[in-house]
Amino acid sequence: xxxxxxxxxxxxxxxxxxxxxxxxxxxxxxxxxxxxxxxxxxxxxxxxxxxxxxxxxxxxxxxxxxxxxxxxxxxxxxxxxxxxxxxxxxxxxxxxxxxxxxxxxxxxxxxxxxxxxxxxxxxxxxxxxxxxxxxxxxxxxxxxxxxxxxxxxxxxxxxxxxxxxxxxxxxxxxxxxxxxxxxxxxxxxxxxxxxxxxxxxxxxxxxxxxxxxxxxxxxxxxxxxxxxxxxxxxxxxxxxxxxxxxxxxxxxxxxxxxxxxxxxxxxxxxxxxxxxxxxxxxxxxxxxxxxxxxxxxxxxxxxxxxxxxxxxxxxxxxxxxx
Numbered sequence: 590x591x592x593x594x595x596x597x598x599x600x601x602x603x604x605x606x607x608x609x610x611x612x613x614x615x616x617x618x619x620x621x622x623x624x625x626x627x628x629x630x631x632x633x634x635x636x637x638x639x640x641x642x643x644x645x646x647x648x649x650x651x652x653x654x655x656x657x658x659x660x661x662x663x664x665x666x667x668x669x670x671x672x673x674x675x676x677x678x679x680x681x682x683x684x685x686x687x688x689x690x691x692x693x694x695x696x697x698x699x700x701x702x703x704x705x706x707x708x709x710x711x712x713x714x715x716x717x718x719x720x721x722x723x724x725x726x727x728x729x730x731x732x733x734x735x736x737x738x739x740x741x742x743x744x745x746x747x748x749x750x751x752x753x754x755x756x757x758x759x760x761x762x763x764x765x766x767x768x769x770x771x772x773x774x775x776x777x778x779x780x781x782x783x784x785x786x787x788x789x790x791x792x793x794x795x796x797x798x799x800x801x802x803x804x805x806x807x808x809x810x811x812x813x814x815x816x817x818x819x820x821x822x823x824x825x826x827x828x829x830x831x832x833x834x835x836x837x838x839x840x841x842x843x844x845x846x847x848x849x850x851x852x853x854x855x856x857x858x859x860x861x862x863x864x865x866x867x868x869x870x871x872x873x874x875x876x877x878x879x880x881x882x883x884x885x886x887x888x889x890x891x892x893x894x895x896x897x898x899x900x901x902x903x904x905x906x907x908x909x910x911x
Contacts, residue, residue: 597665603627604669609677611758611765612779613696620703620761620841624898628761629826631666634659635819678782693850694887698894700848703761704841706898711834718835725839733847736869744806750774751810756818761837764844778807850887851878
């Protein structure tokens with residue numbers, strides 16, 4: 590039984606970590622949820638949000654309905670994610686611009702550690718599990734080399750982006766932010782989040798209203814996508830857990846190409862601020878990298894990322910995976 594503090598504070602901190610991961614193309618908030626011990630509870634809680642809650646509310650009241658959807662858990666987690674996205678969207682953008690090798694090295698270590706931890710959860714590998722692993726690797730790797738499209742701003746496309754990206758965000762190893770990048774919506778969404786924050790800070794109701802409308806359309810698509818896919822995930826974990834874990838390992842392994850720190854820029858594009866930024870990149874060995882490869886620092890940060898994941902897993906185990 591959870592108490593208000595510090596258990597739900599820890600859930601909020603895990604939400605902060607998920608939110609920070611979700612704004613980075615190549616890193617999955619679902620991965621953070623999995624290794625921090627809340628993934629299964631998150632999927633089950635989302636799956637419990639259905640029309641039966643209204644029946645419970647009418648017959649037994651708000652408290653019973655709140656308990657049915659695990660409301661305190663979802664509120665604590667979503668609060669952390671919301672705060673993190675607003676805060677880290679700008680920080681992560683600057684870090685990726687100024688220190689890309691170091692940032693990607695850290696996340697590379699995170700994902701390697703996550704693969705090891707999930708592998709430890711699997712047992713009695715069968716042919717179907719190996720097949721799921723290979724399929725996960727192929728799909729995820731293809732996503733990392735797919736060619737992004739230009740950024741459309743229409744509301745129907747923002748809705749579609751939210752619907753598809755949330756499915757990726759909840760899957761360990763598949764980056765929702767990178768899916769947005771592939772769909773051409775990443776800059777639109779991050780820009781809208783920054784505009785939303787700007788509207789709040791400057792009390793500019795026009796900017797705030799425009800940003801809230803776009804974010805609401807995106808959120809509607811995300812909610813519908815999340816609710817639709819949570820049922821599939823709930824069924825997969827209930828009936829085919831080992832195969833599902835193998836698939837998730839494949840997703841993570843395939844995504845390593847995206848977070849590989851050393852890249853060769855093949856094509857560039859001009860963003861909405863008139864800046865020339867990488868568009869198509871290819872992974873290269875450090876010795877083939879144009880510029881300072883910062884190998885030692887990169888290795889240290891990858892090790893730090895690896896240790897962070899195992900530290901979180903150890904903490905989650907001590908707290909009964911709250």
